[in-house]
Amino acid sequence: MGAISPLGADRLSTFAAALAGRCAIGPATPEIAKWLPQVLVAPAAVDPRSLLDNCHAQLDRATQFALVAAKEALADAGVAASPDGARRFGVYVGIGFGGAQTVDALYTRLHNTLQNGQGNRSPTVVHPLSVPRMMANAAAATVSMQYGLRGPSNTYSVACASSAVAIGEAFRAIRDGYLDAAVVVGTEAMLTPGAMLAWNALRVMAKPDAADPARSCRPFALNRSGFVLGEGAAAIVLESEARAAIRQRAAFGELCGYGCSSDAAHLTAPSSEEQVVAMRQALAQAGLEPEQIQYLNAHGTATDAGDVVEAQSIRTVFGQAATRLAVSSTKSMHGHLIGASGILEFVLSMMAMNSGSLPPTATLDTPDPRCDLDFIPLTARHGCEVSAIMSNSFAFGGSNVSLVARRC
Amino acid sequence: MLEDIVKNYLIDNKGKDTALFDKPDLQVSDLKLDSLDMVEMLFEIEDRCGFQLPDPMRYAQMSFSAMLADIESAIRAHDNGELPESDLQASK
Numbered sequence: 001m002g003a004i005s006p007l008g009a010d011r012l013s014t015f016a017a018a019l020a021g022r023c024a025i026g027p028a029t030p031e032i033a034k035w036l037p038q039v040l041v042a043p044a045a046v047d048p049r050s051l052l053d054n055c056h057a058q059l060d061r062a063t064q065f066a067l068v069a070a071k072e073a074l075a076d077a078g079v080a081a082s083p084d085g086a087r088r089f090g091v092y093v094g095i096g097f098g099g100a101q102t103v104d105a106l107y108t109r110l111h112n113t114l115q116n117g118q119g120n121r122s123p124t125v126v127h128p129l130s131v132p133r134m135m136a137n138a139a140a141a142t143v144s145m146q147y148g149l150r151g152p153s154n155t156y157s158v159a160c161a162s163s164a165v166a167i168g169e170a171f172r173a174i175r176d177g178y179l180d181a182a183v184v185v186g187t188e189a190m191l192t193p194g195a196m197l198a199w200n201a202l203r204v205m206a207k208p209d210a211a212d213p214a215r216s217c218r219p220f221a222l223n224r225s226g227f228v229l230g231e232g233a234a235a236i237v238l239e240s241e242a243r244a245a246i247r248q249r250a251a252f253g254e255l256c257g258y259g260c261s262s263d264a265a266h267l268t269a270p271s272s273e274e275q276v277v278a279m280r281q282a283l284a285q286a287g288l289e290p291e292q293i294q295y296l297n298a299h300g301t302a303t304d305a306g307d308v309v310e311a312q313s314i315r316t317v318f319g320q321a322a323t324r325l326a327v328s329s330t331k332s333m334h335g336h337l338i339g340a341s342g343i344l345e346f347v348l349s350m351m352a353m354n355s356g357s358l359p360p361t362a363t364l365d366t367p368d369p370r371c372d373l374d375f376i377p378l379t380a381r382h383g384c385e386v387s388a389i390m391s392n393s394f395a396f397g398g399s400n401v402s403l404v405a406r407r408c
Numbered sequence: 409m410l411e412d413i414v415k416n417y418l419i420d421n422k423g424k425d426t427a428l429f430d431k432p433d434l435q436v437s438d439l440k441l442d443s444l445d446m447v448e449m450l451f452e453i454e455d456r457c458g459f460q461l462p463d464p465m466r467y468a469q470m471s472f473s474a475m476l477a478d479i480e481s482a483i484r485a486h487d488n489g490e491l492p493e494s495d496l497q498a499s500k
Contacts, residue, residue: 203447203464268444305443 001252001347002072004065005232006042006334009051010072014334014344015351018359019380023214023333025228032196040206040216041191042230042335059133059142061101061189065233065340066093066139067146070185073235074147078249079183082148085243090151090182091144092170094163096339098155099134100190106130107194139187151179157339160299162186163234164342164393164401168258170238180243186343187233199229202268204303217336218363219300219329220307220371227301230335234344252350253405257286257390263398269305270394275313278400282390283317286404291321293404294386295352297345298375299394300329300361301336310392311371326384328376332363342393346403349389353407357382409496410453410476410483417452434472441468453479456495459486 001011006024008014017024027033028041048064049057056064074080083089106126113123132138137155144153152173156165163186170182190196199205206226209216218224244251259281263271283290299310315322330348337344352358357380364377388406395401418424422445428434441449446464454460461482467475483491 201447201451201460203443266442266444269442 001076001234001236001350002069003232003234003344003347004044004046004048004051004068005234005337005344006044006230009046011234011347011351013045015348015359018330018333018348019357021333021360021362021379023217023362025214025216025335027213028191028196032191032193035193036196036200038208039196039200040208040213040228041196042228043191044232058127058129060099060138061231062095062098062187062233063133063139063142065189065231066143066185066187066235069187069233069235070143070147070183073237074183077237078247079147079237081146085180086148087150088180089149090170090173090179091140091149091153092166092182092184093137093140093143093153093155094166094186094339094342095136095139095155095157096159096162096188097190097195098136098138098157100195101192102130102134104192104194139185143183143185147183149183151182158399159395159397160336160338160341161393161395161399161401162339162342164346164391164403165260165399167236167238167255167343167346167403168260168401171255171258174238174240181237181239183235183237184343185233185235186337186340188337188339189231190338191229191231196229205229206302215363217302217332219298219302219332219361220311220368220375221302221364222366222368224302224304224307224368226303227331228335230337232334232337232344233340234347236343236347251408253353254408255403255405257282257284257288257402257404259283259285259402261400263400265398267398268396270309271398272309272313272316274398275310275392275394275400276316278402279313279317279390279392282402282404286388286406288388288404288406290318291324293318293388293390294326294384295349295358295389296325296327297349297389297391298327298329299392300331302329302331306394307368308370310394311373314373322373325374326358326376326381327373328359328361330359332361333359342391342401345393346391346405349391350405353386353389353405356384356386358384358386409491409493410480413452413456413496414449414476417449422449429472436467436470436472436475439472453483457483457486457492
């Protein structure tokens, strides 16, 4: 597994910061703050370019994040470039808004050229690779080429559920015998002026906490005010049980359930009914009862509708077992990575299962009574026996995804 | 002006019954707008006036006429006490 996130430059530092309850949220860059002084962001802990060769310097930032996370995950799994059976090794990527940085830069350049009337420079002169950089599958293509992985290189764009879908679809492809292994990546990089203007217009962004802006994203709290956009990537390597046995590599766990449903109702408002269906599908496929899940990483965006509906859905699915279930929204710390959020939260969940340490909902000092679950408020919980986890991702457009994994 | 812009938008784009707007004590909650509807409705004004109205969901607890009065005062506050009439023509 690998990660580059607002919390850290790799998965270990990301998880350590999550357990420490560190909130990586702060003011936007000057070019965004100039127009949106109240907007908050969760930038990656490190510029991905600083971790890559120069030949990757011109790629879209989302692709750079993807390369960093994939590199760590593949190294972690002991997979070298052009591995044996490369045609049965896929690349599955989730991204919400592919090429956001490239598109923004293109329009900024056009605007500046028109505005400044730079002599006889034509505003039509743009980089010839602008299209392959901004295409949604740029990250999948680059990872596939970089590592010589010749199976399908597919991209899923399902808003906030993108990388959770990518995990689930790779899981199905391996389970159904189409592939032996896949590297799954979720990536997102849209902390750009244009994208932030669009998000601001939707009125879902958190307002700065006057006392401590870093703690402005408050999922499941009475004083929530919305979410904070983050950026980064995470990656995992999935492989069949047979391939893992041949390679004799220790696994972090077994992905065993994938549920997926659509509300078919509203662009942005969630539906409990279909969230419940997705969670129940994942549990049924895993062959687990609700009481066998000890930790659930909630979608938990810190919007009123989202939090209340998800808490209700979890109650419905888990019934009596909900009282013993530990739930947290790590978005309180790393913000909302949109296309990368599902896989980043799945990685954190897997690390929680392996370590027995559960990351908190770090900003939950005033719980919303309508969200009546154990949300691991404020501080991490250690020494927990976790044999199975669930990770939820619910997207604009009404897509609901639930993933279940257990110890091997 | 303002009233016609909002009313026409809700009738034409959100399928609201014209008869609703005959109620003198019409409440915003009677319009059954969710948060996204509300934001879209306000954008009809924001786009004409060039600034963003704060906290859209506070209108959910107001009467329709109080909401319009509040929007008008926000526009005047933004435009030195004036209403930019040419921007607020319903036909625009």
